[in-house]
Amino acid sequence: MMECRDDVLDLTRKLVGIQSIVKTEGEKAIAHYLYTLLSSFPYFTSNPEHVTIEQTINDELERYNVLAFVKGTKTASNRTVILMGHMDTVGVDDFNQLHEYAFLPDEWMAMLQHEDIPASVREQLQSGDWLFGRGALDMKSGLASHIYLLKYYAEHPEELAGNLVFVAECDEEDGSHGILSALKMLKRWQEEHRFDYVAAVNSDFVSPRSEEDANRYVYKGVGGKLLPSFLITGAETHVGDVFDGLDPNFIAAELTKQINYNPELCDEALGEITVPPVALKQADLKPTYTVQTALSAYVYYNFFIHSWSPKDVLEKLKEQAHMAFTNALDTFKERYRRFCDISHQPYKEIPWQPRVFLYEEMEQLLIETHGDAFIQHMDHFKQELLNDDTLDTRMFAARVVEEAWKWMADKSPAIFVFYSSLYSPRFELSGKTENEQILIDALEHAVKSVQPNYDHPIALRNFFPYISDASFMALSDDTAGIAAIEHNNPAWGTKHYVDYQDVRDIDVPVVNIGPYGMDGHKRLERVEMTYSFEIVPNMTNMVIQRVLHETSAK
Template sequence: MYLYLNCFNEVKNITKELVNIPSIVKTSGEMVCAKKIHEIYSNLPYFKENPEHLLFQQTENDEIERYNVLAMVRGTKGNSKKTVILMGHLDTVGVDDFGILKEFAFDPDKLPALFRELNLGEEINIDIDSGEYMFGRGVLDMKAGIAGQMYLIKYFSERPEELDGNIIAIAECDEEDNSHGIISALKILKQWKEEYGLEYIAAINADYSTAYHAKDENRYVFFGTIGKLLPSFYVTGKETHVGQAFGGFDPNLLVAELTRIIELNPDLCDKALGEVTIPPVSLKQADFKESYTVQTALAAYSYYNFFTHSMSPKEVMIKMKEKGIEAFDNIIKYINESYKRFCELCGHTYTELPWQTRVYTWEEFYNELVEIHGDNFKKYINDYAVELNKRDPAMDLREFSVKVIEEAWKWAKDKDPAIIIYYSSIFSARIEITGATEKEKQLLDSVKKSIDFVQQYSDKPIVTKMFYPYISDSSFMAISDDIKALKTLENNMPAWGSKYVHPIKEILEINVPVVNIGTFGKDGHKMTERVHMKYTFENVPNITLNVIKKLLD
């Protein structure tokens, strides 16, 4: 039996209450927002009677104080241990993009009129005048999603007899940065699994979605999730005075070539289940000069967002090494051709420049240094990384990684130009849902039938796709990659063990298929971020409600 609840106003009110709280990632606002969510849950009779089912959990191994909220409702309809996990993040990105309207960024009541005065464009004016959207930082990404799940926790806490099984809702912090929230929450999920004998069968995220193009009127539900890696390149050169430009090797030139052949390259898209990832995009490109000089840079680095649907870290590293070799070959050829033409212009004798292509993965470079220096290097670089993290635990993971490589380079005997390729960010695992397991089949079936039922209440088509297209905490609910293939990730992360470890064992304790039944709107991470209220406050909670009931029944 399917249900359709009139939840619009209640979800709207919770959403507004949460949006009013500035909870920008890496600020105290994350803790304030978590406290509000915990307070709302604490006032429910169910949690007054069962306080052990509500936790205010401080994150572990974190550089700031912040918290998750975990709420569990145990059904009384039967004795099933089956459990569905609901999840959503409470942190937001910053508000500098609001400019002069910064003080109103978290005020959904005032923003429409302020935006109307600014006349930000026809589409935004139409959406304001329609009254169908709520504006505000975090409303789309993704406090409205948390609000819908909070409504469902309240609903089932008042009616546990409707559940033959259990539901757990996680409101986690730090999704926008390093996922300390969900990684910490995994330990509670394991604890509750052991304490109550729970059988986790599915996870439902409520992260945001938007239209794919201007004329796309669909609403979307996504099975699985995209994966994300951050392949990074440390490039050493040979310094020279600008007056002797051909006497050195500029690492910036090689980094520029890496970006040219990697960025937006469709050959590096990953296709699976009929869907294709966005190609890689450069997120950083810089050298290490701290001030102006007429000497070329000693080293430079770059890193690239790389989405995956089916590729493992091992496969991505192979492709990146191929691109590293290609870029190095191209630059050596280009420099020699330029030097030859310059010699012809000046009447000088041309001799081929001495540069040779040298491309390492971090694993290869590390092993070479171990061969040369033995355990002395292993101990030194490990101690250096541990001490670096101890000295500055808030250091960005990408900066930390490159500092470890800089330190390791000091041990190299051959100082000729080289590329070292490594991973320098947390691993967001791809999750592929194919129907290969019974849990996947049940999730696919439950979602499809629930959408079919709710479709009659939506004026737009609700469509399913096979990969959530943005980075999300869903990646910590399962592992689709071969475990052995993940060894490449560990071996090519300079920060592994000292600052970051992907929680493989903890994830395998959960290991459930995931679906994203989340908010819908426009302009995520932009000043004009807004959520479509009817779909998000009413359709989404009802799809989720029926998926839960069908999975547990």
């Protein structure tokens, strides 16, 4: 076992001290700090071309990734392991007026001694084995573990039977511009140095799955994440004549009732199941107050997947939307009849039927109807919309759908289904290739080897359950699955674009060996030091050694 605790702890403290909140100047600051740090190692002083700081591409902000590699001399081999982790953190609004303490672990822990915190948290605070602070868990301790290993092999390349590549990426907490840009450099190094990428190790944080769960988890593969979105158009009416129109908020509410927390929309694979979808936004699109009902509403949901493709999800949600629309109209009719009965007014049959379109279905219909006039108008509209800095990709997509709807001949109420944000792909590590099986064997061996040195059980699971940049190291989706993203994201090619071919080109099996802690993204974010600063680096090192030994022996 490597004696690494003090070194990893010291580096974690330094990294936490840098306020690298996503989409702030701090992202640049931490990148330059890491580049300066790595460049100071004697190996990189002698081999300056082995470390680089690279600005992200296709990014509205100026920010950077830091990449480095060590070529081992133990055995002549092209086999290469990638160590990856993100430098950015979420914000600190949850700290309120104490936000400056978020980046000062010692001062913050001293202050917490006098605060009213849960008994279990106080016990951890007083144990001396937990470090508190923004980014301590997510994921600067994991990044510190990787840097420790990079430094070790930079000092001992004779112990490395292959190559080690290190990637510290920005923007994991928002749009993954960092890793998507880093793929370009990884491809260049692959060509220039003949690197054969055989495994990747991410070091994002892990947490208990329930209050009683004592396991520390290591993950094979990663779940996927989508943001299915729905623009709902209604029939506008004056509030004094409510039953003459159809409020899109009414349909949106039924849609959320249908989708939110629905176990039918949990995806199972390899004996593991995703959490159900939940709404992340629901609002109408009226710009100001009027006494008219809204013309349109917008809803989007978080959606995790293990085995379903983006195409599968669209098909399932189109069906769910149709059910919700039908239920909404049935409720509308029933309430309208009751109102007519109590107000002694005649009942009139409502003119609407459920209508649900995928975005690509609506677009194809409008192209067939209007031809080049529609295409040119929408191209111009999207280019003009890019000038509106207030719109994120999600609202940009909604505005595009709203504009396209204006070209529909039939303006009766409808639901349009599309994607409005980044797709983080799923990756299933099943052992289907030799490299996958070698990585699985190495991971299982590492867990078994370190377990006697640690009191709590270390358990293997198949899918990392949170959003992760590890999603962009390999693809389990086929061409049709990715095409569903391209054809059903209205922002595609203007406000949003991902070159998924880069992911296919890297195509390296990935695992997650990350620090253990609790309350990531929360005020009491904390990391357990024994596991995170001792066990994690040693497990990662054992995977590196075994993967490179096995492959170099082939």
